Amino acid sequence: xxxxxxxxxxxxxxxxxxxxxxxxxxxxxxxxxxxxxxxxxxxxxxxxxxxxxxxxxxxxxxxxxxxxxxxxxxxxxxxxxxxxxxxxxxxxxxxxxxxxxxxxxxxxxxxxxxxxxxxxxxxxxxxxxxxxxxxxxxxxxxxxxxxxxxxxxxxxxxxxxxxxxxxxxxxxxxxxxxxxxxxxxxxxxxxxxxxxxxxxxxxxxxxxxxxxxxxxxxxxxxxxxxxxxxxxxxxxxxxxxxxxxxxxxxxxxxxxxxxxxxxxxxxxxxxxxxxxxxxxxxxxxxxxxxxxxxxxxxxxxxxxxxxxxxxxxxxxxxxxxxxxxxxxxxxxxxxxxxxxxxxxxxxxxxxxxxxxxxxxxxxxxxxxxxxxxxxxxxxxxxxxxxxxxxxxxxxxxxxxxxxxxxxxxxxxxxxxxxxxxxxxxxxxxxxxxxxxxxxxxxxxxxxxxxxxxxxxxxxx
Numbered sequence: 001x002x003x004x005x006x007x008x009x010x011x012x013x014x015x016x017x018x019x020x021x022x023x024x025x026x027x028x029x030x031x032x033x034x035x036x037x038x039x040x041x042x043x044x045x046x047x048x049x050x051x052x053x054x055x056x057x058x059x060x061x062x063x064x065x066x067x068x069x070x071x072x073x074x075x076x077x078x079x080x081x082x083x084x085x086x087x088x089x090x091x092x093x094x095x096x097x098x099x100x101x102x103x104x105x106x107x108x109x110x111x112x113x114x115x116x117x118x119x120x121x122x123x124x125x126x127x128x129x130x131x132x133x134x135x136x137x138x139x140x141x142x143x144x145x146x147x148x149x150x151x152x153x154x155x156x157x158x159x160x161x162x163x164x165x166x167x168x169x170x171x172x173x174x175x176x177x178x179x180x181x182x183x184x185x186x187x188x189x190x191x192x193x194x195x196x197x198x199x200x201x202x203x204x205x206x207x208x209x210x211x212x213x214x215x216x217x218x219x220x221x222x223x224x225x226x227x228x229x230x231x232x233x234x235x236x237x238x239x240x241x242x243x244x245x246x247x248x249x250x251x252x253x254x255x256x257x258x259x260x261x262x263x264x265x266x267x268x269x270x271x272x273x274x275x276x277x278x279x280x281x282x283x284x285x286x287x288x289x290x291x292x293x294x295x296x297x298x299x300x301x302x303x304x305x306x307x308x309x310x311x312x313x314x315x316x317x318x319x320x321x322x323x324x325x326x327x328x329x330x331x332x333x334x335x336x337x338x339x340x341x342x343x344x345x346x347x348x349x350x351x352x353x354x355x356x357x358x359x360x361x362x363x364x365x366x367x368x369x370x371x372x373x374x375x376x377x378x379x380x381x382x383x384x385x386x387x388x389x390x391x392x393x394x395x396x397x398x399x400x401x402x403x404x405x406x407x408x409x410x411x412x413x414x415x416x417x418x419x420x421x422x423x424x425x426x427x428x429x430x431x432x433x434x435x436x437x438x439x440x441x442x443x444x445x446x447x448x449x450x451x452x453x454x455x456x457x458x459x460x
Contacts, residue, residue: 020353021056023089026096029338039070051353057083094118115352119146125220125236132364141361143348151340152333158228165323167229169269172319174221176336177205177212178264180315215241215298218266226268232370240375241298251453260302261310268296275377293373301456376433385452390421394447401441405434
């Protein structure tokens, strides 16, 4: 619920003017798109909300760079602190990314009583709780819809609409780069490196794509969504992540054959009971296996073609929220790109400005540091691809390695290759620790020549 900072005797003269002066930190793809949207939509925004925006200053690295923007070139400066400290600036928008100087600039803005809108997922996934508390202490907004899934409105539903809901799990495709690559591999037969190069050419991937393809970007978003969904403090370091760089066309073909599509998923879930066979409190400092733990993971997984996430193609993203009362909710849209992300920033900017005029703000629900369940104690079905010698008794040896580690085989398919065989297994649900021990036992077998891909398989 918004907090009212006006005394009951406040008069209409206390209301700030309808023009809100915006200090913009960063003018890359998102910042430039935001300036363009404000120019295009200002009249409509004023009619709908009573707020009109004026760009008061833009902090950039290179003010002399040619930019096709409808703003006075004199607004550009290299001094971001000057923009934040300008007493005429009402609201600060941060789209420079990274931890510093973004953190210090936001801290200064909040301490000065200025609402902040940010798209900085890396910052919030690492020091979000500090900034949320500071915003609340200074009774101003800190809004960040664009930090979780681009244009997809997922932060506000988790933060407000579903605040009273019992959210069980959040699962989604939250990185447009990897979804584009996997879509090209599945639909057009491209190999990983060609699909990545095309994503870079089309502006979906950075020159250094590590953060995207290795799951760090999705991990930061997963930490933010987990914190909001479960009312706890989850940071980027809590997230277990695997990337897609090892996915091959062979994996794509096997997945299709079994009725699956490979997607990079971010999954946040809450556990209401202890792990079977692990006493509450075991596992050292993290109390692995305890009731009330949170699991937050990012990894490529085989998704059944019947699942809504399987149909999310190209650079689009989608987030699936599983709730006790509301049931399953799905949020779908463009998860990346300057214009879509700027659209989410603009929505937050309108909200922050409206609250500023009313002397209100909406604090971010936050909680204690969460206990994170070890990945070893998470359960999933698995796809395991082996290359073995083609001889009698091989399958029995392999099956024995699965069985003695309590990993049950659901389906299997074998293909002969000269004097070798390729065997693909899909298991029933098993603990990660048991699957990893199975893999170690398989590597020790003389009949196993190679272990190819190991992918998790989610249910329909």
